[in-house]
Structures are given as structure tokens and as C-alpha cells.
Amino acid sequence: MSEPNAPSCPAVADWRTATPDDIDVIHSVLAAADRVDHPTWTTPREDVAETFELSHVDHARDTMIAFDADGEAVAVGTVMLHPSRDEHLHIYLTGAVRPDRRGLGIGTALFRWQHERAEEQLQEARASDDAIAALPAEIQVYASEKNSALERIAESLDYRTERWFSTMHRDLTQPIADVSAPDGIELVAFSSDRAEDARRARNDAFRDHWGSLPTPPERWQQFIGGPFLRPDLCTLALDGGDIVAFCLASVNEGDFDVLGPNAYIDLVGVVRSHRRRGLAPAVILRSLTAMRGAGLGMAVLDVDTESPTGANALYGGLGFTAFERDRVLVRRY
Incomplete structure (x- = not known):
């Protein structure tokens, strides 16, 4: 059974948040996407594992994994609020959909969940302190120049391209x-x-x-x-x-x-x-x-x-x- 407040998509049989036991599951999705989105580099498994050691990341609330009817992971998305509270609040959205499962609405459903979770993080941070409440905030997502689908999904929620790397x-x-x-x-x-x-x-x-x-x-x-x-x-x-x-x-x-x-x-x-x-x-x-x-x-x-x-x-x-x-x-x- 999917988590409460999980995304909804006919192509996904189950949604759930992540635990440390999911490091290899998450890495498998990212590695599959890397081969298409940016084939000159890959996400090391160690990079995934390190996020489970960070005190400011709670994967049980901030990472969602999508599974098909056979129990195979087909997508993953994470929402990370940077721990700095000095000048502004800064949230990063990361994740991927397996290339062979794209075009089925999974990415749209997952990104909308990430966006909603990011806004919840902002509300929680601002409620914790009056000074933090006054800070400007932003949510960022990086997208390969080739990933026009992610660009369209983000723009539908009023994200705009501000920079190129x-x-x-x-x-x-x-x-x-x-x-x-x-x-x-x-x-x-x-x-x-x-x-x-x-x-x-x-x-x-x-x-x-x-x-x-x-x-x-x-x-x-x-x-x-x-x-x-x-x-x-x-x-x-x-x-x-x-x-x-x-x-x-x-x-x-x-x-x-x-x-x-x-x-x-x-x-x-x-x-x-x-x-x-x-x-x-x-x-x-x-x-x-x-x-x-x-x-x-x-x-x-x-x-x-x-x-x-x-x-x-x-x-x-x-x-x-x-x-x-x-x-x-x-x-x-």
C-alpha cells in the first residue's frame, strides 16, 4: 500500500518513502537515468549513501520511491532543505525516472509531490523562528539541456530557468x-x-x-x-x-x-x-x-x-x- 499523501499515477503500483535499506534501490534508478541524461558521468553509490548520514536530511519524509506491479523501482525523488539559515532558505529537488518508464506521467506525479513537500519544508522552517520566517526562499531543480520533459513539468508550477551550467x-x-x-x-x-x-x-x-x-x-x-x-x-x-x-x-x-x-x-x-x-x-x-x-x-x-x-x-x-x-x-x- 502506498504512503499517505503519496503521488498518484496509473503506471505506479506503490509509492513509499526511503530507508537506509533502499540505497541500492535508489542508486539503480539514478544509474539507469544517468546513462541517458548525461552518459559521460555516473552517480556513485557512495553519494547516495552519504545523504543518509546527513543530520538535516530525513529520507523517511523527504524521499519518495515509485514501484511497478513487479516491485521494481521506476522513479525516485528527494527534497533537501539546505541547513544554512543565514541569508535565505534554499531547497534542492533531485531524482529521476527510469528511461524505459518515461512518458507515462510518473515524472509529473513525482515532481508535484516534491514541490508540495518542499513547500511544507519551507512552512516548517519558517514556523520555527521569526527571523527565519522573514528570509527569502527558493526551490531549485537542475535539468539536463536534453531533458525537455522536466523543464515543461517544472514550468507548469511556475519554475523558471535562471542559470545555465x-x-x-x-x-x-x-x-x-x-x-x-x-x-x-x-x-x-x-x-x-x-x-x-x-x-x-x-x-x-x-x-x-x-x-x-x-x-x-x-x-x-x-x-x-x-x-x-x-x-x-x-x-x-x-x-x-x-x-x-x-x-x-x-x-x-x-x-x-x-x-x-x-x-x-x-x-x-x-x-x-x-x-x-x-x-x-x-x-x-x-x-x-x-x-x-x-x-x-x-x-x-x-x-x-x-x-x-x-x-x-x-x-x-x-x-x-x-x-x-x-x-x-x-x-x-
Whole structure:
């Protein structure tokens, strides 16, 4: 029997919320969708498992799974309210429908449930504190440029495309310029003893970026302590021992089947006090050189096409080329 307040769709026999026992079930749906929606990368099982460890995510209320009459999972959707309450309330909608079950109304039913649950989360957060009640709020969903169905569904609920993010590739067999750091700056690999300093630098560097909120210690520890971060491919720029710029990269061998051996650049940033000093290209070039030295053939990253720091042009100048795009659909409150 489906959960109370579950979506309704003739193509779904049962709806229920998630438990930790559903990690593989959720991952199977996402992996099937990945192969169609963005075949150059896959969602690691570890990423799904990590969400069950986060204190601000309650999958028993915030993740819905759809099953067919044979008990096979055909869709999953999650609603996550970011833990930051400083400047605004920010909710992310994520999920997928298996490609072989699309066009049956499952995605529409699931997205409407996600939207309603997101609005409930906003009401609950605002009811908890008068200061929080006064904050602006938004719900976001990322959609591949190819996923016109999700675009239509979201727009029917007054979501609008506000931003585009571009995936860019860099062939590491092509020449890489020599690394040159400004005077007084030292370039070093990442080490775990610098984890908290790196988190603070990340939050400062991204404070003025569209849609970015501070990364809390819990989520940061998952990232830097997880199985994919490669400290030897990461670069920190130090000024008097302080981190003033960074390029953090990871390797997921699950993506090698399509792109070959590659690294993903998760984060590039420069603290606001040290911008326009050539630090971003310095940390990126050092990391690219390290990737090539590790036998990897390609570097991949995602960039806001309207970044206030000019990142899109920076990456193009370093040999990255655009490959595919995602839109960000937003509803504001």
C-alpha cells in the first residue's frame, strides 16, 4: 500500500518513502537515468549513501520511491532543505525516472509531490523562528539541456530557468603551460590537516557566487574524507600559511568507460582578498600537470556560464571546451 499523501499515477503500483535499506534501490534508478541524461558521468553509490548520514536530511519524509506491479523501482525523488539559515532558505529537488518508464506521467506525479513537500519544508522552517520566517526562499531543480520533459513539468508550477551550467572537458595530452605562482605564494598539494582551513576558504571564495551557500562541517568532512577526493591532484595556494586559492579534484573510476581515465575538478576558488592576482590559473595548471603525471587523459569540470569571476573565459583560456549544459529552474518565495 502506498504512503499517505503519496503521488498518484496509473503506471505506479506503490509509492513509499526511503530507508537506509533502499540505497541500492535508489542508486539503480539514478544509474539507469544517468546513462541517458548525461552518459559521460555516473552517480556513485557512495553519494547516495552519504545523504543518509546527513543530520538535516530525513529520507523517511523527504524521499519518495515509485514501484511497478513487479516491485521494481521506476522513479525516485528527494527534497533537501539546505541547513544554512543565514541569508535565505534554499531547497534542492533531485531524482529521476527510469528511461524505459518515461512518458507515462510518473515524472509529473513525482515532481508535484516534491514541490508540495518542499513547500511544507519551507512552512516548517519558517514556523520555527521569526527571523527565519522573514528570509527569502527558493526551490531549485537542475535539468539536463536534453531533458525537455522536466523543464515543461517544472514550468507548469511556475519554475523558471535562471542559470545555465556548462560541463567542460580538457584533453590532458595537449600542452599544459608551466605553473607560475605570484611572489610570496606557495603551491602545495592538499592534506587532511588543512581541511577546516580549506572549508573556510571555500565559503569565502563562493560567498558571492549565484546560488551558493556555506558548506557546513558535516558535509565538508564527507567530501574531503570520502573515497573519491585525490589530495595528490589537488592544489592549495598559501600566503603566509593561509589558504588563499584552491583547486580540489576527485577521481571516480566508474566514469572511465566513456571518457577514459579522467579527473573531475570539484572546486576552484580564490578568496576575495586575493582575486585578480593570477591565482586561479596557477592552482588549476598545477593540478592539470599532476593529473597528467598520474596517467589521466582528461580533466572535467562544471562552470556557471555567468560566473561573476569570469570563470567561463578562464577555463576556455586554459584549454577547456564546453561539452554539455544543465539549466537551473527556480521558484522563488
